[in-house]
Amino acid sequence: MHRLSIPEIIAKINQRIPFEAVSEDYSFTIKVDGYVPYICGAVHDGHQFRKELWENCLHTTYERWYEEDPCTKQMVQSHPIVIAGLDSRFEYDLNRPPESAVFDTAWGKQLWKVPLSNEMKQKSLKKHDGFYQVVHALVAKLETLFPKIIVFDMHSYNWKRWEREVPVWNLGTTNIDTHRFGAIVDSWSAKLSGLSLPYGITSTSKINDTFQGNGHFLKYITKHFANTLVLATEISKIYCDELTGVIFPEVVATVEKQLQELIPLQATEFEKSTC
Numbered sequence: 107m108h109r110l111s112i113p114e115i116i117a118k119i120n121q122r123i124p125f126e127a128v129s130e131d132y133s134f135t136i137k138v139d140g141y142v143p144y145i146c147g148a149v150h151d152g153h154q155f156r157k158e159l160w161e162n163c164l165h166t167t168y169e170r171w172y173e174e175d176p177c178t179k180q181m182v183q184s185h186p187i188v189i190a191g192l193d194s195r196f197e198y199d200l201n202r203p204p205e206s207a208v209f210d211t212a213w214g215k216q217l218w219k220v221p222l223s224n225e226m227k228q229k230s231l232k233k234h235d236g237f238y239q240v241v242h243a244l245v246a247k248l249e250t251l252f253p254k255i256i257v258f259d260m261h262s263y264n265w266k267r268w269e270r271e272v273p274v275w276n277l278g279t280t281n282i283d284t285h286r287f288g289a290i291v292d293s294w295s296a297k298l299s300g301l302s303l304p305y306g307i308t309s310t311s312k313i314n315d316t317f318q319g320n321g322h323f324l325k326y327i328t329k330h331f332a333n334t335l336v337l338a339t340e341i342s343k344i345y346c347d348e349l350t351g352v353i354f355p356e357v358v359a360t361v362e363k364q365l366q367e368l369i370p371l372q373a374t375e376f377e378k379s380t381c
Contacts, residue, residue, distance in 0.1 A: 147257060266349065305357075
């Protein structure tokens with residue numbers, strides 16, 4: 107892995123060079139083992155939190171971890187193209203547009219003892235901007251190489267906060283063309299419901315049950331690229347104890363191993379479809 111600036115990363119993409127890199131400011135990683143018609147993204151995987159913000163933050167490390175999506179990069183790390191955030195969404199949220207990416211409050215609680223200065227906000231937003239410059243360049247390059255692209259937008263959510271039964275997997279489709287892509291969404295949901303999980307967990311999958319797919323990552327790509335489908339794919343945190351922060355690595359590994367097979371299958375199915 108190399109440490110590269112945003113222009114250097116984009117240059118490699120434009121020249122179709124395989125590479126693996128961390129951004130110069132250590133805000134995200136990207137791996138391109140080969141130029142294939144699908145991308146795996148994990149925008150909320152990161153937990154880093156800029157040190158100059160520590161003393162001013164009212165949320166504890168655990169409270170931040172609770173709202174992040176740990177291990178979502180690990181679940182897709184074996185695929186040819188993976189881009190993932192390294193910074194906590196509490197510094198800036200890659201799944202929100204720039205104007206709302208830096209929080210003042212988070213999940214009903216004031217975030218800062220003292221409101222952030224514009225200078226502090228701009229430090230974070232510069233990293234947000236760099237990430238989307240790379241996303242734009244990557245999808246644009248792939249669309250020149252293939253008739254259509256599929257993006258697996260991986261997230262997780264806290265199932266224990268719900269007062270009803272919720273699915274292991276949720277697909278959010280509100281902001282995609284379901285008339286055009288509905289069959290692909292149904293197919294992906296069916297594949298996820300067929301996973302074999304440890305400890306007798308049934309791999310249920312529903313569409314727009316807990317979340318509807320309103321994230322900026324999906325919206326940005328959908329707005330700018332007509333032939334790219336983004337599948338907002340959320341797994342409930344069955345792979346950890348969300349109340350203590352303990353990760354269950356055997357569950358994460360089980361999910362990762364099965365997605366090694368299912369994601370390429372879905373990408374191939376999409377490539378062959380007429381939508």
